[in-house]
Amino acid sequence: SQQGEEDPQALSIQEGENATMNCSYKTSINNLQWYRQNSGRGLVHLILIRSNEREKHSGRLRVTLDTSKKSSSLLITASRAADTASYFCATVLTDSWGKLQFGAGTQVVVTP
Amino acid sequence: GAVVSQHPSWVICKSGTSVKIECRSLDFQATTMFWYRQFPKQSLMLMATSNEGSKATYEQGVEKDKFLINHASLTLSTLTVTSAHPEDSSFYICSARRQPGTEKLFFGSGTQLSVL
16 A cells, blocks of 8 residues: 655646645654656655654755654755656655655656 | 666567566665556555565565566566566566665666556
């Protein structure tokens, strides 16, 4: 079953705008990760935030984690056409031997 | 960064045939590999966890005899879709963990399987 639910399902923005997507999960986690997938390709790891962290930055990416609400957000600032992709959150459950459970994903389209 | 190679990228086969997909970690030893399945515009569904030298652990609802997984070495895991049918058509992706204790996964580029 899906551990993470994401919203929005799809997001269309102009270059230069910020893109924000959210992820909610149901059970206790060790960490939460965000991945990016270009159409018809594998996934690329973007950022990992641990359960004891609240915010993390990597370049134009900003991730927050609220364990009390069991939610996370990914912000892409100053978006570019090359950011067009699907973005997935993934959680590592505390007793799962490191298995990743993926959310439904947010499809982001950035138009020039 | 670590590289995971998945082959083939796409395959078309007739119903009833078997298809083997390979997943190789090129520059690191992967003690654990995961196999996912993805339908169009949907998320990844974990099929099984493959540990080198032991039997794969399948997720609930995944047929072991249908999807044979072999992790014979620290750099290679294979998924064989046996007696494929049109409903097996999907995008299959493997991923590998570099070593125990690391959480980040490295993904192959995926295999699009189309069963006619």
